[in-house]
Amino acid sequence: MSAIPFALAQRGASKVSVSKPTLAQGAAANTQASQFPVTATIERPTGGMILWYNGDFNGVNGLANEENTSTGEDSHVYDDFLVTDSGGWDVTAVFSDNLENTNVTGATWEIRQGISAGNCGILIGSGMTMTPVVTPTGRSAFGFTEYQIEVTGLAVHLPFSAGLYWLNVTPIGDGTGRSFDSITSGANCVGTPCGNDQNAFFSSSGPPPFGPSCSPVPEDFSMGVIGSGSGGGTPTPTPTPSPTATATATATATPTATVTAPPRSTPIPRPRPTPAPRP
Secondary structure: OOOOOHHHHOOOHHHOOOOOOOHHHHHHHHHHHOOOOOOOOOOOOOOOEEEEEOOOEEEEEEEEOEEOOOOOOOEEEEEEEOOOOOOOEEEEEEEEEEEEOOOOOEEEEEEEEOOEOOEOOEEEEEEEEOOOEEEEEEEEEOOEEEEEEEEOOOOEEEOOOOOOEEEEEEEEOOOOOOEEEEEEOOOOOEOOOOOOOOOEEEEEOOOOOOOOOOEEEOOOEOEEEEEEOOOOOOOOOOOOOOOOOOOOOOOOOOOOOOOOOOOOOOOOOOOOOOOOOOO
């Protein structure tokens, strides 16, 4: 299935109060995006470590990720990550980077496993806040400004798993404007996958083909996980056991031969002549 373009994501074009971005505007968008730093310093209110970050907006496109905006539809983008620390991760915050012109009044989040085409998998954790941390990233495109929407104050333990987790963080608007999760090529990514596996999914309250079930999207989207663990999805090194010394056999000394003196022969007495008698 081809990616859902930024323009096609705005299916309710007649309801949109802003000019409609099109794919033909890609070159202009790249020019506009290049006026901003590729990397923006984002303060982390939680003070946690970035365990996974899929990468910065690449200036190319985005996909509807919004609740209570001008379309009247709820749309959610999910992208995958791995927990590679053997002790798991303790998640304290999650975030997504979105190109938007709505006024953010809240945010929802979900972490799932087992997502496949037409199946949104198993819900691991979810929630909603009316006080997300909204931070401009310093990037923009298509006439939209990119904001990082961060949900803090979480206490979610994700066990180590060979299977993938999927994250979604959706801004809640004020009934106006739009919000689109930024597409990334993995610049400044952290963890695994690193903005390079094109294994995202899209779910919408709108009609098929994109709603209501999860539809595969061969793109990567800017979002991440904050908390504690080994950090950056780096597995804890397995210590290499110290080699056990092999005992060297001790040579047994060869006994020194004792020299035995040969027995002395018993001397044989010499016969002495008997003297002749005198007359």
